[in-house]
Amino acid sequence: MAKRTFGSVDRLPSGRYRARYVGPDGRRHAKVFNAKADAWAWLASQQTDLLRKSWRAPNAVHRTVGEYADDYLARNDLRESTRILYAGLWRHHLREAWADVPVDEVTPAAVRSWHSKASRTSGPTALAQSYRLLRAILNVAVADEVISSNPCRLRGAGTPKASRPSRALTAAEALQLAEQLGRDRRTERYRALLLVLAFGGLRFGEATALRRSDALAGGRVRIERSVRRVGGRWVVGEPKTDAGQRTVTLPAAVAAVLEEHLEKHVLSSPDALLFSTSSGGYLARSNWNSTFRRAAHATGLPAVRPHELRHTGATLAAATGATTKELMRRLGHSSPAAALIYQHAADDRDADIARALDAMLGAITEARDGNERPQ
DNA sequence: GAATCCGAGGGTTTATGCCG
DNA sequence: CGGCATAAACCCTCGGATTC
Numbered sequence: 001m002a003k004r005t006f007g008s009v010d011r012l013p014s015g016r017y018r019a020r021y022v023g024p025d026g027r028r029h030a031k032v033f034n035a036k037a038d039a040w041a042w043l044a045s046q047q048t049d050l051l052r053k054s055w056r057a058p059n060a061v062h063r064t065v066g067e068y069a070d071d072y073l074a075r076n077d078l079r080e081s082t083r084i085l086y087a088g089l090w091r092h093h094l095r096e097a098w099a100d101v102p103v104d105e106v107t108p109a110a111v112r113s114w115h116s117k118a119s120r121t122s123g124p125t126a127l128a129q130s131y132r133l134l135r136a137i138l139n140v141a142v143a144d145e146v147i148s149s150n151p152c153r154l155r156g157a158g159t160p161k162a163s164r165p166s167r168a169l170t171a172a173e174a175l176q177l178a179e180q181l182g183r184d185r186r187t188e189r190y191r192a193l194l195l196v197l198a199f200g201g202l203r204f205g206e207a208t209a210l211r212r213s214d215a216l217a218g219g220r221v222r223i224e225r226s227v228r229r230v231g232g233r234w235v236v237g238e239p240k241t242d243a244g245q246r247t248v249t250l251p252a253a254v255a256a257v258l259e260e261h262l263e264k265h266v267l268s269s270p271d272a273l274l275f276s277t278s279s280g281g282y283l284a285r286s287n288w289n290s291t292f293r294r295a296a297h298a299t300g301l302p303a304v305r306p307h308e309l310r311h312t313g314a315t316l317a318a319a320t321g322a323t324t325k326e327l328m329r330r331l332g333h334s335s336p337a338a339a340l341i342y343q344h345a346a347d348d349r350d351a352d353i354a355r356a357l358d359a360m361l362g363a364i365t366e367a368r369d370g371n372e373r374p375q
Numbered sequence: 376g377a378a379t380c381c382g383a384g385g386g387t388t389t390a391t392g393c394c395g
Numbered sequence: 396c397g398g399c400a401t402a403a404a405c406c407c408t409c410g411g412a413t414t415c
Contacts, residue, residue, distance in 0.1 A: 082401055088386065125388045136399075158398080186380075186413095205403070228403070277382065285404070287382055294380090307389090307404055333391090 009039040019043045063146070065106060065137065066099030072137045086133055093122055093130035103141040108151045115154055132158045168311035173301055174198035178257075180295040190291050192261035193275045193283075194309065195254040196221065201313025201331050202248065204306070208283045209236060213270040215262060219255025222247050223332065227282050234282050246332055 009019050019039035069090055073083060097114050098106070111134070118127055135152035142150050169177075174194065181191040196207055205226035214222045224245050227236045250258065266272050267280065275283050285306075292306045310331075317330055327333070 078400080081403095085387095085401085092386075123387065126386085129388090132399075203403075226403095281382090284382060284384090286384085286406080287380095289405070290380085305405075 009036060009043070063103055063141075064099065065101050065103055065134075066095070068103060068137050068141055069094070069099070072140060085129075089126070089130045089133050093118060093126060094134055098134065103138065104147050106138065106147075106151045108153050111151050112154060115157060128158055168315040169198065169301075169304060169308055171198075171312070171316055173299075173304075174309065174312055176299050177292075177295050177301070180299045181291070187291055187295065189261070189265040190275075190288070190295075192254075192258050192265075193288070194292070194295075195257055196250065196275075197306075197309040198312045199254045199316070200248045200250050201310050201317060203310065203332070204285060204288065206332070208273070208275050208288075210274040211271045212262065212266055212268075212274060215258060215274060216247070219250040219252060219258070220247050221250060221258075246329055248330055 019042050073087055073090065078086070097118075101110075115127070115131060118130070122130065131152065131154065135150060135158065138147070138150050138152060141147045178191050178194050178198075181187045181194060193207060196202060197204065200207075200221060202221075202223065203226060205228045206223050209225045209227040210221065210223070214224070216222055225236055227234055262274075266274055273280065273282065277283055277287070289306050296304050314327065314331055318327055322330070
């Protein structure tokens with residue numbers, strides 16, 4: 001049942017009348033009048049403003065984009081990594097242009113001209129992300145009803161162009177890289193890591209969080225955590241869902257290399273890192289990247305990225321005919337979307353399926369001809 | 376002493392998850 | 396499905412250590 005009146009009017013001890021209502025900002029607004037009718041009239045006018053979307057919270061109109069940004073970044077429901085990312089976007093791409101502009105003076109034209117100017121100095125992704133951040137910040141002002149609509153209306157400006165897809169290395173290329181790493185005694189300790197990434201399909205952060213005690217018998221590796229760097233500090237995370245926690249079995253040849261690696265490069269303590277820097281700390285991605293790149297260059301492989309090793313692991317697993325569920329488990333995915341990509345990548349299998357169908361059809365034909373079905 | 380590599384830092388870009 | 400949040404990867408740079 002709908003409320004019959006908007007707001008309420010009550011009588012104060014002084015004998016005057018006070019009109020009150022709860023605004024879209026969740027706060028209660030009030031004004032005192034001498035006459036009861038004036039109080040109701042004021043309520044009616046506020047309601048009209050609300051319906052016309054022209055209602056403005058008192059004192060909020062003149063807040064600047066910078067003030068809204070500060071609030072936005074201070075929200076406690078942002079993860080630290082996101083806050084760091086957004087703070088960087090704000091500092092590098094938005095602050096100079098927008099910090100001192102009152103939110104109600106941000107026009108679509110101003111946004112457009114900022115965007116076209118910024119497109120000359122920012123990369124496409126940074127531009128799209130900072131545009132989205134600006135839009136998100138101003139959306140708070142819209143929610144506050146300080147402005148009636150968001151001036152960020154550039155079509156498609158929030159979605160950067162997709163980059164080129166990454167390719168998976170072949171098993172042979174991965175082995176070639178491993179050999180290359182083994183040639184130099186300085187990079188030899190990276191060889192096992194490369195093989196584990198390529199044939200186990202582990203995420204880099206999962207591999208570098210592995211400890212001696214996670215290497216189980218039978219070439220199995222237990223993945224229970226991952227490590228990443230947030231704002232210059234190492235953060236070891238336990239996966240929130242069960243999907244990330246899993247045990248991956250490595251091919252025997254890789255397991256053998258890992259055994260050797262354990263003897264030569266890993267301290268004896270059960271919690272010694274399996275793949276660490278020479279000083280025993282977590283392996284930084286940038287260092288692994290450059291080592292990887294040098295090896296790739298030395299073997300004459302076309303441009304490859306370290307992450308493509310994971311694609312290798314995934315694609316090879318898919319090519320063995322693993323089901324979506326099996327792939328998800330091995331890769332630690334919580335949704336099938338990613339695993340499906342690899343299954344498509346393993347489309348070579350289609351020919352095998354066709355051959356198998358041929359065999360079945362042949363068998364049926366033979367049976368119809370009265371022959372025994374060959375077993 | 377120059378060349379090369381390692382390790383670290385920080386900004387940028389991509390991938391994935393989640394939710395309405 | 397799109398927007399947003401977040402995780403993860405990429406990329407560049409630089410100082411100091413190591414090797415040649």
